[in-house]
Amino acid sequence: MNPLQTESLDVAALLEITAQPDSGALVVFGGTVRNENDGRSVSGIEYTAYAPLAEKVMAEIEQAVMQQFKVQQCRIVHRLGELTVGDLSVLVVVRAAHRAEAFTAARHAIDMLKQRVPIWKNEYYRDGDSRFLEGTSLNLSSE
């Protein structure tokens, strides 16, 4: 499954390709477009990405999470394009033997995605305005 998708994210398909019999815990995190941000009424978000680096870093995060938290599966998919309020923008699926490491791993995966993957949100407001949200720099020399 491509980690960057322009069509609606398919939870069922992601569960099917990550299924394995020795898993006792499944954690699914989904991010959706919220109708408010910083006191402004949001009508939608356009997501764009720099795909060559984004796909590589998403795979690195999945591998690092599986090793660090000893979970059996970690898959991340992110939607691109114009989304409206309520649409699913990102999915993280973690499967592990037990629930504790599954919860922790899923939390870590979404946090890492937000900090390391070159994806941008251009937020559109009901008053007709729009703006790119501020984020985390990948320029190591700026730290």
Add this chain to the structure above:
Amino acid sequence: MLLNIEFHGLLRPIVGKPELQLQLPEGTVEDVLHRLCELRPQLAAHLPGVACAMGSEIVARTYVLADGDTLALIPPVSGGAG
């Protein structure tokens, strides 16, 4: 050398297009950024937080570019959820 420069995120509305071609003598990423600031002064304030990439690799500002290279300018990232 002729370079292709890609702009992402908030850099696109600042530059007014997703990419442009830049003719430069031999030089580094830093030289390219300096030249871009001359062409589009409004980029200057954003460059400290911008990472540069070629393909799937982030490159240092000292990286020496070659004719035909495509350099992607990557502003701070904001994907994911709330």
